[in-house]
Amino acid sequence: MLSWRSGLSPVRIILIGVAINAVFTGLISALGSITGSKQSGVMAIVNANISMKTWDDVYNLLIYVLIGLTAAVLAAGKSNLLAMEDKTVRNLGVNVIALRLAVSCIAVLLVSISTAVAGTISFVGLIAPHIARIMVGSNHKVLIPFSILLGGFTVLFADTVGRAIAQPYEIPAAVVMAVIGGPFFIVLLRRSDKP
Numbered sequence: 001m002l003s004w005r006s007g008l009s010p011v012r013i014i015l016i017g018v019a020i021n022a023v024f025t026g027l028i029s030a031l032g033s034i035t036g037s038k039q040s041g042v043m044a045i046v047n048a049n050i051s052m053k054t055w056d057d058v059y060n061l062l063i064y065v066l067i068g069l070t071a072a073v074l075a076a077g078k079s080n081l082l083a084m085e086d087k088t089v090r091n092l093g094v095n096v097i098a099l100r101l102a103v104s105c106i107a108v109l110l111v112s113i114s115t116a117v118a119g120t121i122s123f124v125g126l127i128a129p130h131i132a133r134i135m136v137g138s139n140h141k142v143l144i145p146f147s148i149l150l151g152g153f154t155v156l157f158a159d160t161v162g163r164a165i166a167q168p169y170e171i172p173a174a175v176v177m178a179v180i181g182g183p184f185f186i187v188l189l190r191r192s193d194k195p
Contacts, residue, residue, distance in 0.1 A: 019185040022122055026178030029171075050118050050159055050173055057117050068110040072144050075103055079140040121155060121174045123181020128154050130188065 078099055081089045086096045111125065128151035129143070136146045155173055158180070162171035 015189055016186055019182040019189070021182075022178045022185075023182030026175045026182070029175045029178075050121075050155070053118065061113060061117050064109065064113040068106055068113070069148065071106045072110065072148075075106060076140040076144045079103055079144070080138075083138065118155075119174060121158070122178050123185060124151050124154055124177060126188070127177075127181055127184050130184075 078094070081092065081094055082096075082099065082103070089096050089099075129147045132143055132147040132150050135150075136142045155177070158176040159173040162173050162176045165171060165176075
């Protein structure tokens with residue numbers, strides 16, 4: 001039912017299914033956190049827990065994150081070009097494929113190092129940029145730094161909610177993000193005009 005929008009698209013059905021699966025997996029994991037039981041088969045999206053991280057983890061992140069964030073801020077101006085059609089960007093003398101690869105490599109560096117240290121926290125990369133785009137617009141020179149700050153705030157907020165919602169038990173931030181992010185993702189898919 002959630003996949004229906006002027007017909008059914010196989011891709012939309014799969015993406016809605018992934019989002020619903022993330023929500024219910026997060027709910028199962030949250031109940032497991034509260035009751036103290038361990039569920040077998042719980043997906044990796046909710047296995048991350050940032051509560052046990054130390055300053056050594058921050059130092060491990062520091063060099064890679066500084067390199068990645070510097071590259072992201074430097075690539076912000078060129079990223080604005082990707083909003084235009086490929087033909088237009090090529091006519092401006094920009095190699096579109098090389099630019100996309102460079103931006104993708106920067107994103108992969110940042111995601112991989114943060115995931116390696118903090119674990120997988122789903123939907124942060126989906127929620128933060130969309131909210132940031134609504135708040136500050138589409139200029140990547142402003143959007144990228146704002147998304148960086150908003151992403152950090154989002155994880156901190158999810159961690160705080162996880163600690164406060166079922167005291168004295170703690171629900172990991174990844175679980176909170178899975179439960180919040182799934183419906184957010186479904187709403188984005190429903191609003192999308194693309195099939």
